[in-house]
Amino acid sequence: MVRPIVLLFLLCVPSSFAVKTSDFKTCAQAGFCRRGRALASRAQDNASWKSPYSVDSSSISVAPDQALFTAGVKSSLYPDIKFSLDVRIHDDGVVRVRMDEVDGLRKRYDEAASWALIAEPKLSREITWTVGNKDVRAIYGAKKENEVVVNLEPLRISLLRNGKEQVVLNGRGLLHMEHFRTKEIPRPEDTPEEGLDEDDVQVVMQVKPTAWFEGETEDGYWEESFGSNTDSKPKGPESHSLDITFPNHGHVYGIPQHATRLDLPTTTGENATYSDPYRLWNSDVFEYLASSPMSLYGSIPVMHAHSAESTVAIFNAVASETWIDVDHPTTKSSSTHWISESGILDVFLMPGPNPDEIFKQYTRLTGTPALPAHWALGHHQCRWNYISSDDIRSVQKRFDEHDMPVDVFWLDIEYAEEHKYFIWDKKTFPDPVDMTRDVEALGRKMVVIIDPHLKRTANYPVYKEASDLGVLVKSKSGDAEYEGWCWSGSSAWIDFFNPGAWEWWKGLFKTTSQGDKWSWVESTENTYIWNDMNEPSVFNGPEISMPRDNIHYGGWEHRDIHNINGMLLPNLTSQALVARSDPPKRPFVLTRSFYAGSQRFGAMWTGDNLGTWDHMAVGIYMVLANGIAGMTFGGSDIGGFFGNPEPEMLVRWYQVGAFNPFFRAHAHLDTKRREPYLLDEPYRGMLRDILRLRYTMLPIWYTAFHDASIYGIPILRPVHESIHFLMMPHYVVFPRDEAGFSLDDQYFIGGSGLLVKPIVHKDVTEIDVYIAEDQVYYNYFSHVAYRGSAKGKHVTVPAALHEIPLLIRGGSILPTRERPRRSSPLMKRDPFTLRVALDKTGYAKGQLYLDDGETFSHLEGNIVWREFVAEKTVKKAKTIKITSSDLVSKNLDTAVDGVSLTKYDPLNAFARSVESVRVEKIVVLGLSSKPVSVKVEGGEELVYEFTPGVAAEGKKEGQASVLVIKDPGVSITKDWAIVIQA
Ligand SMILES: *[C@@H]1O[C@H](CO)[C@@H](O)[C@H](O)[C@H]1NC(C)=O
Numbered sequence: 001m002v003r004p005i006v007l008l009f010l011l012c013v014p015s016s017f018a019v020k021t022s023d024f025k026t027c028a029q030a031g032f033c034r035r036g037r038a039l040a041s042r043a044q045d046n047a048s049w050k051s052p053y054s055v056d057s058s059s060i061s062v063a064p065d066q067a068l069f070t071a072g073v074k075s076s077l078y079p080d081i082k083f084s085l086d087v088r089i090h091d092d093g094v095v096r097v098r099m100d101e102v103d104g105l106r107k108r109y110d111e112a113a114s115w116a117l118i119a120e121p122k123l124s125r126e127i128t129w130t131v132g133n134k135d136v137r138a139i140y141g142a143k144k145e146n147e148v149v150v151n152l153e154p155l156r157i158s159l160l161r162n163g164k165e166q167v168v169l170n171g172r173g174l175l176h177m178e179h180f181r182t183k184e185i186p187r188p189e190d191t192p193e194e195g196l197d198e199d200d201v202q203v204v205m206q207v208k209p210t211a212w213f214e215g216e217t218e219d220g221y222w223e224e225s226f227g228s229n230t231d232s233k234p235k236g237p238e239s240h241s242l243d244i245t246f247p248n249h250g251h252v253y254g255i256p257q258h259a260t261r262l263d264l265p266t267t268t269g270e271n272a273t274y275s276d277p278y279r280l281w282n283s284d285v286f287e288y289l290a291s292s293p294m295s296l297y298g299s300i301p302v303m304h305a306h307s308a309e310s311t312v313a314i315f316n317a318v319a320s321e322t323w324i325d326v327d328h329p330t331t332k333s334s335s336t337h338w339i340s341e342s343g344i345l346d347v348f349l350m351p352g353p354n355p356d357e358i359f360k361q362y363t364r365l366t367g368t369p370a371l372p373a374h375w376a377l378g379h380h381q382c383r384w385n386y387i388s389s390d391d392i393r394s395v396q397k398r399f400d401e402h403d404m405p406v407d408v409f410w411l412d413i414e415y416a417e418e419h420k421y422f423i424w425d426k427k428t429f430p431d432p433v434d435m436t437r438d439v440e441a442l443g444r445k446m447v448v449i450i451d452p453h454l455k456r457t458a459n460y461p462v463y464k465e466a467s468d469l470g471v472l473v474k475s476k477s478g479d480a481e482y483e484g485w486c487w488s489g490s491s492a493w494i495d496f497f498n499p500g501a502w503e504w505w506k507g508l509f510k511t512t513s514q515g516d517k518w519s520w521v522e523s524t525e526n527t528y529i530w531n532d533m534n535e536p537s538v539f540n541g542p543e544i545s546m547p548r549d550n551i552h553y554g555g556w557e558h559r560d561i562h563n564i565n566g567m568l569l570p571n572l573t574s575q576a577l578v579a580r581s582d583p584p585k586r587p588f589v590l591t592r593s594f595y596a597g598s599q600r601f602g603a604m605w606t607g608d609n610l611g612t613w614d615h616m617a618v619g620i621y622m623v624l625a626n627g628i629a630g631m632t633f634g635g636s637d638i639g640g641f642f643g644n645p646e647p648e649m650l651v652r653w654y655q656v657g658a659f660n661p662f663f664r665a666h667a668h669l670d671t672k673r674r675e676p677y678l679l680d681e682p683y684r685g686m687l688r689d690i691l692r693l694r695y696t697m698l699p700i701w702y703t704a705f706h707d708a709s710i711y712g713i714p715i716l717r718p719v720h721e722s723i724h725f726l727m728m729p730h731y732v733v734f735p736r737d738e739a740g741f742s743l744d745d746q747y748f749i750g751g752s753g754l755l756v757k758p759i760v761h762k763d764v765t766e767i768d769v770y771i772a773e774d775q776v777y778y779n780y781f782s783h784v785a786y787r788g789s790a791k792g793k794h795v796t797v798p799a800a801l802h803e804i805p806l807l808i809r810g811g812s813i814l815p816t817r818e819r820p821r822r823s824s825p826l827m828k829r830d831p832f833t834l835r836v837a838l839d840k841t842g843y844a845k846g847q848l849y850l851d852d853g854e855t856f857s858h859l860e861g862n863i864v865w866r867e868f869v870a871e872k873t874v875k876k877a878k879t880i881k882i883t884s885s886d887l888v889s890k891n892l893d894t895a896v897d898g899v900s901l902t903k904y905d906p907l908n909a910f911a912r913s914v915e916s917v918r919v920e921k922i923v924v925l926g927l928s929s930k931p932v933s934v935k936v937e938g939g940e941e942l943v944y945e946f947t948p949g950v951a952a953e954g955k956k957e958g959q960a961s962v963l964v965i966k967d968p969g970v971s972i973t974k975d976w977a978i979v980i981q982a
């Protein structure tokens with residue numbers, strides 16, 4: 001969503017897209033960032049630079065029965081200021097380091113982690129700290145491979161693995177926590193004004209604040225202006241900065257959201273790609289750049305550092321504005337510098353040692369992604385705006401006329417009268433419930449936007465109730481409601497940090513009357529929600545957001561909580577959607593703003609992108625970066641929010657979207673209509689094929705989502721080595737293959753074995769795909785077999801406009817549903833096809849997860865979770881047996897915390913309801929010879945067709961042999977075996 005002012009500009013110059021960079025600060029325009037960077041450059045120029053911070057050894061206190069020690073920290077700069085250090089090791093080996101100012105003039109915000117974490121982590125009771133003269137250390141791990149060393153003077157914290165440093169805090173001596181201080185007010189005799197009384201005369205408490213470490217001047221300590229806005233900074237300087245180095249890791253990834261490559265380009269050093277650090281300050285950036293370290297809508301301060309030897313990660317649980325410099329002092333090392341405006345220092349070090357373990361460690365902290373409703377993986381059609389209920393009806397009709405599947409129709413802000421969310425504009429939507437019922441007829445849903453700003457008018461009950469409850473954000477004085485400008489004109493913002501807002505907000509979504517209190521009776525249980533503008537976006541605020549000195553619940557300034565702010569709204573909205581129905585249904589909430597932990601509440605998208613090839617490409621990197629930081633349910637707007645993509649671009653964009661977890665087309669008010677049925681042939685047919693392909697693959701996606709949602713649960717054993725996140729970049733799947741560390745334009749779908757490389761350029765007819773292993777990969781469509789190499793190999797894959805480079809990794813079994821339907825709920829009883837892609841040894845494996853797709857009864861064991869295996873009956877024999885077995889009982893012989901799957905019964909109600917669903921076709925790729933018999937074990941000979949393979953010849957790739965077994969008559973819920981005798 002964009003500001004109308006700039007819309008005019010867009011209309012005038014439709015071809016020149018560009019962010020108004022002057023709307024947003026550079027590091028040099030933010031006092032604390034300027035100070036942090038200046039500190040780093042002074043350190044760099046000073047050969048004798050030494051951190052002034054040290055641990056007071058007399059104050060070290062080790063907890064008697066858990067891996068925790070605390071100590072006082074002092075700074076040689078300010079001997080009177082006290083800091084505390086708290087270092088703990090969790091039972092899974094994650095190290096948490098906290099530092100705060102003690103007995104300061106004020107208290108620092110210390111609640112960022114509590115919003116992100118699912119629970120207070122358990123500390124290890126086995127690991128013990130050893131206190132020495134120079135350091136405190138602990139050795140742990142199954143083979144005693146990990147060691148944490150806290151050097152006392154200067155303070156330096158390192159995590160080692162097998163004696164090699166993995167992460168070092170303050171190794172460059174840039175740690176600095178600016179203590180709270182009193183503003184020096186001139187003495188009465190120095191001032192011309194009268195009437196200053198005794199209390200106003202503040203004594204300068206400390207030594208001159210411009211100590212060598214802090215530079216020459218009090219730069220931006222007490223007040224700052226940007227554009228026409230002035231930040232009053234009543235608390236003065238309280239920033240903190242910390243260098244985090246990865247001495248043995250040459251690649252760093254993560255810290256979304258930025259429009260940049262997955263392998264983060266450098267921001268400092270001789271050949272830096274960007275001159276500014278990566279910024280985390282949730283912002284509504286109009287027409288963002290396709291390559292930039294600028295802030296975008298969400299912030300997840302999580303970074304992976306990777307090498308062929310190991311992966312480590314950090315989560316810096318800070319909620320205030322943060323800038324991060326990235327450099328590689330050598331090709332094998334990474335050096336980062338984190339500068340934050342306020343709050344305590346609270347950093348989690350995840351020891352890895354591989355991406356798989358990092359994901360587990362991170363999801364144990366912040367939770368796994370929620371398992372969405374099945375329909376949410378379908379095709380979403382959005383536009384700003386479908387202008388009336390009849391518009392929705394006619395768009396639906398046209399999708400059906402053109403046999404194009406779609407699950408969800410979306411309404412942007414114009415459905416709401418004067419942008420008063422929840423209130424339909426009756427001129428255009430006279431019959432909202434009837435309209436929704438019409439959409440529901442084919443199992444479809446509606447998603448409607450609800451933003452966190454409320455029109456300030458007494459005739460808007462939602463505003464009135466919030467105001468009466470006193471749950472609106474306050475302006476800097478702390479007593480008046482903050483008033484800003486947004487879609488609804490003069491607006492107020494709900495303060496979701498205020499517990500008083502929580503139950504009230506949940507009540508708003510009830511579809512039945514609540515008497516005097518507002519409830520949304522003009523919605524149905526199939527009205528789901530889009531939370532936009534929750535950075536928050538404020539059209540007339542500093543950097544299009546709220547003033548930093550606004551006051552939230554508990555007296556905290558907006559600056560202290562800004563990056564978390566956007567997470568609370570989708571949290572409560574998703575709770576509201578669960579609460580409105582009985583039995584509860586899984587919620588769907590799309591959010592634009594997010595933070596660490598947001599994966600528990602729903603989906604995100606990459607915001608207001610542009611219809612350009614660059615944006616198409618960067619959208620993939622962004623969704624990958626979000627995924628490795630836990631926020632896996634993501635996608636970017638198909639076609640680009642702005643602009644009128646030509647048909648070729650639109651076709652490519654649907655191909656990209658079909659391989660994103662979240663698959664939505666959206667467009668700006670000023671764009672031409674571009675629903676897929678509007679294109680001419682051959683493009684229209686291509687779009688229909690892509691939409692159908694997505695629906696064919698829903699079982700693969702749903703299984704991958706299920707994997708992601710249970711991954712933190714240790715006992716569940718994944719089929720492949722690392723299955724959990726939906727879009728898996730190469731370094732995750734092949735952590736030792738250096739050639740893949742910077743790859744971000746091809747990726748695997750969960751643990752399915754599907755490798756896709758969407759085309760993001762014009763006029764492409766073929767493309768290079770990288771295969772990282774000595775394994776056969778099959779073209780999904782043509783069954784051409786590509787043989788990789790242990791050293792890595794590039795193969796050429798056809799990629800004309802109607803073709804998507806999509807390979808199946810040998811060793812995988814893919815379940816699909818191939819009957820074209822208009823929406824996913826209509827596929828519930830459709831039969832399955834299994835694609836068995838044999839690896840070079842004749843082996844393959846895959847899984848399928850099913851449940852009712854909409855309630856929580858899967859948590860009571862109402863599921864079907866199958867494993868398929870194809871293997872030789874005896875080593876070296878030619879006979880291959882494909883089996884289907886129950887994966888749940890294999891995994892669930894022990895109770896699992898929090899998930900009551902132990903109640904699982906193979907004959908559960910859901911399984912019984914789909915008992916008659918059968919496998920209608922099995923396609924086996926890569927058999928070495930024609931079978932002489934294909935039978936269900938203990939049964940009849942089956943009907944099959946065999947096409948022999950064609951060996952590779954010279955430069956030409958080979959063609960895999962294809963065996964198609966027709967209607968083997970086996971159920972998807974039962975154990976069975978099919979024997980292919982060669
Ligand atoms: C260089 O660092 C040392 C501390 O090791 C400090 O005493 C000195 O003042 C610094 N010099 C400059 C120019 O900052």
Ligand SMILES: *[C@@H]1O[C@H](CO)[C@@H](O)[C@H](O)[C@H]1NC(C)=O
Binds near residue numbers: 270271
């Ligand atoms: C920076 O680039 C120049 C020119 O390509 C090269 O000679 C130099 O080694 C590079 N420096 C670093 C630190 O990579």
Ligand SMILES: *[C@@H]1O[C@H](CO)[C@@H](O)[C@H](O)[C@H]1NC(C)=O
Binds near residue numbers: 496568571572600
């Ligand atoms: C957000 O969700 C979590 C559950 O994941 C809950 O414990 C927490 O209280 C929620 N926060 C708010 C503000 O409701």
